[in-house]
Amino acid sequence: MAAGRTLHVRCPTWDQVEQFYSRKLRKGKLLSMKVPFPATVGSPVTLGLELPNGVTIAIDGHVQKASAIEGETGKTWIEVELVGFNDDVIARIKAMAAGIEKAPGATPAPPPPVAAPAEPANKLPRAKSEELPVDERQLFQHLTAELRRMRSAAVHEVLGVSREATVDEVRRAWMLLVRKLHPDLVARRKAPAITHLAEELTILSNRAYDRLRAALVHEGGAVAVGSHVKAPPGWLVGFDDLSSGDRAQPLKPTGRSAVASVPPPFANTPAVPQAATGGETFETRARAMLGQGDADNAQEVLAAALVVYPRSRPLRSLYYVASAMAALFKGEVMLATSQLETALAHYDQCIEAARLLDHLRRHDPSDQEAMKRVFR
Amino acid sequence: MTRSIGIDLGTSNSVAAVIDADGVPRILTTPEGSTTMPSLVWFSPDGPVVGEAAREGLDHSPDVTIFGAKRLLGRRFDHPEIKKLTRTLPYQLIEAPNGDTWIALSAGKLVSPEEVCALILREIRRMAEAKFGAPVNRAVITIPAWYDAGQRQATKDAAQIAGISVMRLLSEPTAAALGHGAHRGADRKYLVCDLGGGTFDVAAVDVEGGIFEVLATTGDAFLGGDDVDRAVVDNLVRDVRTSRGFDISTDTIAVERLRLAAQRVKHDLSGSAGANLHVPELVQLPSGKGVEYGRPMRRDELELWSAPLIRRLEPPIREALARCGRKTSDVGEILLVGGMTRMPAVRREIGRVMGKEPSEIANPEEVVAIGAALEVARLEGTIEGILLIDVVARGVMMSLGQSECETVIAQSSVVPTREHRVFATRQDDQSRIEFDVWEGESPDPTDNRHLGRYAAVDLPEASSGDVLVMVEVTIDTDGTVRLGATELVSGERLQLEQVFHAGLARSEVARLARQLAEAS
Numbered sequence: 001m002a003a004g005r006t007l008h009v010r011c012p013t014w015d016q017v018e019q020f021y022s023r024k025l026r027k028g029k030l031l032s033m034k035v036p037f038p039a040t041v042g043s044p045v046t047l048g049l050e051l052p053n054g055v056t057i058a059i060d061g062h063v064q065k066a067s068a069i070e071g072e073t074g075k076t077w078i079e080v081e082l083v084g085f086n087d088d089v090i091a092r093i094k095a096m097a098a099g100i101e102k103a104p105g106a107t108p109a110p111p112p113p114v115a116a117p118a119e120p121a122n123k124l125p126r127a128k129s130e131e132l133p134v135d136e137r138q139l140f141q142h143l144t145a146e147l148r149r150m151r152s153a154a155v156h157e158v159l160g161v162s163r164e165a166t167v168d169e170v171r172r173a174w175m176l177l178v179r180k181l182h183p184d185l186v187a188r189r190k191a192p193a194i195t196h197l198a199e200e201l202t203i204l205s206n207r208a209y210d211r212l213r214a215a216l217v218h219e220g221g222a223v224a225v226g227s228h229v230k231a232p233p234g235w236l237v238g239f240d241d242l243s244s245g246d247r248a249q250p251l252k253p254t255g256r257s258a259v260a261s262v263p264p265p266f267a268n269t270p271a272v273p274q275a276a277t278g279g280e281t282f283e284t285r286a287r288a289m290l291g292q293g294d295a296d297n298a299q300e301v302l303a304a305a306l307v308v309y310p311r312s313r314p315l316r317s318l319y320y321v322a323s324a325m326a327a328l329f330k331g332e333v334m335l336a337t338s339q340l341e342t343a344l345a346h347y348d349q350c351i352e353a354a355r356l357l358d359h360l361r362r363h364d365p366s367d368q369e370a371m372k373r374v375f376r
Numbered sequence: 377m378t379r380s381i382g383i384d385l386g387t388s389n390s391v392a393a394v395i396d397a398d399g400v401p402r403i404l405t406t407p408e409g410s411t412t413m414p415s416l417v418w419f420s421p422d423g424p425v426v427g428e429a430a431r432e433g434l435d436h437s438p439d440v441t442i443f444g445a446k447r448l449l450g451r452r453f454d455h456p457e458i459k460k461l462t463r464t465l466p467y468q469l470i471e472a473p474n475g476d477t478w479i480a481l482s483a484g485k486l487v488s489p490e491e492v493c494a495l496i497l498r499e500i501r502r503m504a505e506a507k508f509g510a511p512v513n514r515a516v517i518t519i520p521a522w523y524d525a526g527q528r529q530a531t532k533d534a535a536q537i538a539g540i541s542v543m544r545l546l547s548e549p550t551a552a553a554l555g556h557g558a559h560r561g562a563d564r565k566y567l568v569c570d571l572g573g574g575t576f577d578v579a580a581v582d583v584e585g586g587i588f589e590v591l592a593t594t595g596d597a598f599l600g601g602d603d604v605d606r607a608v609v610d611n612l613v614r615d616v617r618t619s620r621g622f623d624i625s626t627d628t629i630a631v632e633r634l635r636l637a638a639q640r641v642k643h644d645l646s647g648s649a650g651a652n653l654h655v656p657e658l659v660q661l662p663s664g665k666g667v668e669y670g671r672p673m674r675r676d677e678l679e680l681w682s683a684p685l686i687r688r689l690e691p692p693i694r695e696a697l698a699r700c701g702r703k704t705s706d707v708g709e710i711l712l713v714g715g716m717t718r719m720p721a722v723r724r725e726i727g728r729v730m731g732k733e734p735s736e737i738a739n740p741e742e743v744v745a746i747g748a749a750l751e752v753a754r755l756e757g758t759i760e761g762i763l764l765i766d767v768v769a770r771g772v773m774m775s776l777g778q779s780e781c782e783t784v785i786a787q788s789s790v791v792p793t794r795e796h797r798v799f800a801t802r803q804d805d806q807s808r809i810e811f812d813v814w815e816g817e818s819p820d821p822t823d824n825r826h827l828g829r830y831a832a833v834d835l836p837e838a839s840s841g842d843v844l845v846m847v848e849v850t851i852d853t854d855g856t857v858r859l860g861a862t863e864l865v866s867g868e869r870l871q872l873e874q875v876f877h878a879g880l881a882r883s884e885v886a887r888l889a890r891q892l893a894e895a896s
Contacts, residue, residue, distance in 0.1 A: 178765060179587070183792075183853070188757025199792055203850070206790040214786065313841065342864070345798050345844055 060084035382748025388573030438466035450530030494537035521593035549579030551747030592699035
């Protein structure tokens with residue numbers, strides 16, 4: 001997370017707010033502006049949108065284009081894609097404009113993929129932020145945005161290193177994060193909400209560090225430190241991952257080089273007797289559809305099949321794989337990851353889920369062709 | 377205004393310190409004017425007596441005078457070392473209903489080690505309150521680095537009973553490095569060896585730009601000055617038998633007097649090559665006449681008797697270095713902490729293993745408490761630029777039913793951290809899932825320490841495998857373990873039921889705290 005710059009946009013009236021998001025933003029997400037610092041493409045920025053009621057909403061984004069302005073050294077013209085500016089945010093602004101939501105607070109975190117209501121988690125900060133002085137509120141919002149970003153990021157993204165980073169780079173990146181986010185550094189503010197956020201952020205960074213370190217040890221890139229955790233599938237991808245402690249036979253740990261050891265696709269392997277209770281024809285059809293990239297129809301076929309064969313584990317897991325594919329086509333990598341892991345939790349022999357997870361971890365998630373190939 | 381203090385709760389001696397307004401560390405002194413307070417509680421007929429005054433109890437009623445309670449804190453009764461202690465301690469140990477070790481006082485009264493430590497902590501708290509003239513209710517308490525989650529929780533419980541809220545549990549080697557002022561010197565790789573009254577701790581600590589990073593911690597939970605004393609006593613008992621012709625091994629009072637004399641002579645022998653051991657009245661003859669016992673002792677005699685213990689110093693040091701992938705030559709400075717490191721044989725042995733002379737610390741007994749006081753100041757924001765990063769000494773594992781233990785959080789993971797496991801129901805309409813949480817490294821549950829058995833209850837009715845329970849294990853900065861559970865399909869938080877747990881129950885801790893507060 002290379003130092004995310006924060007841009008401030010102040011809108012004194014609700015009309016201006018509406019103008020800002022309906023006119024100023026192109027395609028609802030792109031914001032062009034002049035900034036007094038050199039910026040590089042791809043670097044994260046946070047937009048602090050100050051509303052007339054004094055609430056500042058933090059919106060995540062990253063620089064898409066950047067060009068230096070001639071004659072004005074240090075200034076850059078940038079185009080920012082505000083990925084965090086979604087319908088929820090607009091709905092919230094509208095609600096506030098209509099006077100419904102009075103209590104200033106953080107933007108509600110997007111609901112965790114499988115766990116639905118985000119409300120309980122938000123209660124403590126929400127009540128707290130009213131008393132926070134301005135700079136603390138900004139800090140609070142910054143930390144909230146940071147937490148949201150990190151929760152959905154793969155481990156190397158949390159640390160801000162490349163997938164091939166060495167053990168030293170990983171360590172340095174982690175150290176930088178800890179220097180910035182450790183809860184002890186904000187303990188003197190005596191603000192429980194901020195301490196809590198800092199602790200959550202530190203937990204994420206520490207976990208990312210330990211997981212990457214374990215993966216490096218696995219590959220021989222680092223010295224073994226202590227005992228090992230058997231890497232559950234997908235644990236390098238995102239944090240909302242699942243692994244089943246309840247499986248009959250543990251799945252092979254997906255090391256970084258595990259893809260070669262994964263058996264050929266599902267279609268050729270006989271269905272496992274204890275798990276399969278029929279519905280192979282549905283499976284074949286659904287798989288063919290997924291191979292075409294037709295995730296929505298595959299989902300319907302599988303849903304129909306599950307009515308007939310409600311106990312078939314392969315069908316259930318394939319259903320989750322289909323919904324993961326649908327999520328992937330919408331670019332929702334985090335959701336897809338958790339769906340795939342749910343698929344594995346239901347049926348750990350689901351090779352498609354394992355392969356897709358592995359694919360997500362190693363390759364560009366937007367490469368849809370490669371993903372479809374998993375099913376052929 | 378309330379004040380906070382740093383406390384080194386030791387096996388044999390406890391020390392408390394604060395950082396003054398001018399930034400100078402100050403050690404609090406006992407009413408007797410000493411900087412260290414013996415960790416002793418004498419359950420006298422008139423109520424508990426703590427500290428120096430309790431030494432009197434050692435002399436005539438060793439069965440109700442508790443020393444070394446820290447070694448029993450959060451320990452299971454069936455632990456082999458506790459078994460060994462049961463045979464040698466002058467007071468009686470007993471197994472609590474949940475398998476913990478408790479102490480049986482003579483009047484049939486039972487007392488938990490948490491309560492004994494609480495009495496010591498309350499005495500320190502009173503001492504500090506008398507000095508400041510203000511209430512003291514927050515503290516940083518130091519603990520051995522290898523303490524498991526059960527022992528950490530027990531320490532926190534003891535503090536709560538004493539009316540102290542724990543700001544942080546700080547590992548002793550880290551506290552020692554901090555108290556030594558490692559952050560002020562050049563960046564360096566330290567190896568801290570802390571040999572106290574009852575415990576041996578080793579930690580590899582890197583100090584870089586004010587950041588203390590603990591890379592690995594190991595130790596021996598049952599190696600310390602008390603063991604040396606016991607080795608000396610065993611030999612003296614044999615000597616009494618051969619030279620005087622009577623067996624005192626079953627006479628607890630005589631053995632206790634011999635132990636006190638052995639302790640004194642051990643201290644003397646750290647400074648000189650020879651000293652005199654003297655017990656004015658070892659036993660009473662049936663006629664009522666006292667028997668005196670005395671003999672000269674040489675340092676090499678002491679070293680010979682304690683050699684088997686000294687040899688146990690090497691493995692934890694090697695293990696700590698191995699865990700962080702270091703060679704002995706990578707270590708920049710060796711810090712020796714704890715009263716026992718004054719013994720020349722200990723310094724020599726550690727110097728031999730490391731191939732380098734350990735540094736001299738002027739006040740090895742006080743440096744840990746000073747570190748704790750610095751930590752207080754750091755957490756309150758009066759000193760800046762220091763950050764402590766610690767690791768878990770043992771992995772956390774989970775198991776379901778009869779299955780093998782599976783590591784959830786690996787040893788040497790950086791704290792705070794969190795990991796999770798997902799369990800699925802195996803039967804239709806299964807309403808609860810029970811699982812065990814362990815601390816250790818082995819797939820075999822009997823090799824690990826059982827932290828507790830928990831159950832996710834009131835699961836929604838659904839067919840087998842459709843209910844997924846995610847259990848999250850969080851280890852916080854203190855190294856204590858917290859659990860949380862979520863039902864994944866609905867996303868609802870689940871209540872976890874404690875089927876079995878080690879240590880005192882929460883309600884029991886609260887009750888004892890009230891009781892102690894009312895008594896004082």
